[in-house]
Amino acid sequence: MRKIGIQEIEDIATGAALLGAGGGGDPYVGKLVAIGAVKECGEVTLLDPEEVPDDALIVPIAMMGAPTVLAEKAIGGQEYKKLYDMVTQFFGKKIYAFMPIEAGGVNSMLPIAAAARLGLPLVDVDGMGRAFPELQMVTFTIGGLKATPMALTDEKGNSVIFETITNKWTEELARSVTMSCGGSVSVSLFPMNGKQMKEYGVKGIVTRSQKLGEAIRTVKNAENQTPEEHFLQFTEGFRLFKGKISDVLRETRGGFNIGKVVLDGIGDYKGHTAYVEFQNENLAAVVDGKILATTPDLICLVDTETFTPVTTDALKYGKRVMVIGLKCFEMWRTASGIELVGPRYFGIDTDYIPLEERCKGGK
């Protein structure tokens, strides 16, 4: 158990944005929301998963929608209380703690804001260890947990509770409502007990985000290493490419931010080209026509100077970025994990091959 204050939030936002793998929302927007709540209501208690009783009701809080829209819509302060009331009324039981469902610039932050505003602790766990575009794409789906009852509310005060026959149906129906509400909403989903959280969750993810964020903040302080070497070391990242953004193809379709970023090589990569496809999150990195990484491994773009993460909604012509690959949480590499979030689900015609195998013998 420890406290999360403003410096921790700054670092968590940066680190979580890296783990967001292009998605999960703008960390700047996210941290404003979390810092605002903590300034107003006090620091948040972060619980280690093992500190949570088996029968406690644990509720993930997140924003649903296209990150592009999310940055443009106001985030009110009443949503968490509304979600809290909906869930407690449904179960007739108090919520013990909130948790994030994914790592990402916004979705790591909203649960902190919710915890601050409701005076509840936050658990150091999530359901992805990264971000994914669809709500059924969590380790809890592999564990057989239901996404519903799912509560949804918009900043205007509309609210909806879903109970569905599959998590894919939850995604389908909640996505429709999200779009009708203007493209982004606040939700609670996968309500679970402490036992389930400990069995299937990605433990320690908040702390990992914070450490990554702290390392990025201090990346230039490394001794006997260039900042890039230091960055690759502490992230355990595989360098896939470095280039200047020469094109961004992007559209908001079906409530998702879908597209492709094209890169012209710089430095060691001069004369080479690469592209990264995304659906909210980066899905595949292709260098000179060869796939170097696919979902569920993490593909992250970072600024070549500051090493701060560049989310898919912040891609801009001319920006210089490094593309790195990070190994995903081990549960994603199982058969059910690959079925749920592997490349073929997203229409990418390749088997999943672990990042470290694809990169063997490369730069």
Place this chain on the structure above:
Amino acid sequence: MRKIGIQEIEDIATGAALLGAGGGGDPYVGKLVAIGAVKECGEVTLLDPEEVPDDALIVPIAMMGAPTVLAEKAIGGQEYKKLYDMVTQFFGKKIYAFMPIEAGGVNSMLPIAAAARLGLPLVDVDGMGRAFPELQMVTFTIGGLKATPMALTDEKGNSVIFETITNKWTEELARSVTMSCGGSVSVSLFPMNGKQMKEYGVKGIVTRSQKLGEAIRTVKNAENQTPEEHFLQFTEGFRLFKGKISDVLRETRGGFNIGKVVLDGIGDYKGHTAYVEFQNENLAAVVDGKILATTPDLICLVDTETFTPVTTDALKYGKRVMVIGLKCFEMWRTASGIELVGPRYFGIDTDYIPLEERCKGGK
């Protein structure tokens, strides 16, 4: 208080399909559902509104979606129980009786099926006295009642509860979910108490439907009158046109059945042309370029031989129909009624002028 059995259902279905003004669903589909339930579970008790206590919880039951789709989708038997459970859980109070929300071939029938299956009475009242395409278009909206909590369930077992800031938002969000569920779903909405039901409801609508249906069934038994004269007399209808369908323009858009039927005059109307525009329900009847009737007055198409109603989803090239106008429920003719369901809401650029004034001096 009286009982509704199979003969009553047959007549109610026909009469309600006439009052459906082109919408409200196929009476054949509707009566199969109601008759099936009554055969299995027994006759339904119909209550006069005045027999209902002021504090009783009264819940309208309906199908939402494009009638075209509705006829093609299976209607399960579990939906009513699910809606019942959702509403009673929400209010922590038992439902006293069901009621229809609109008159129509399907939407007058489903509440009968629900009442039979749940062993509850039905109230002789609705919220339109006709059918309208959008869910906020009920007298209860004029009375300031909320459409929510609204419960929605599909035949697969997905379910959703909405609470919204306005009835227009309920329509917006529920329509999205309806489309995602395949185009038609079962709903309960505008839950109300007995006092509200008596204050704003269209009383006696089930009985009126039944009488109209009975008269259509026996239309040829009239003495000293042609069947058509008899039909126009008992419906108090204004004859607007008779013609053969020469074209039907139709599309399912935004969850609605939208289009226009074009008629070439026959009999007295030979050499004249007319068209009727619709959005699930008929919106405007135009003869030789002159508007003869608009929403909220009822525009109904009936077979020229049998006088059975022809719904918008049953319009076919070559079919001979008579177009009649019926005066709408008086509350629709108030300023708030016209704002809610008048011609301009539907994009028809004319003021509302009562049917009987538009038809003055006509045939």
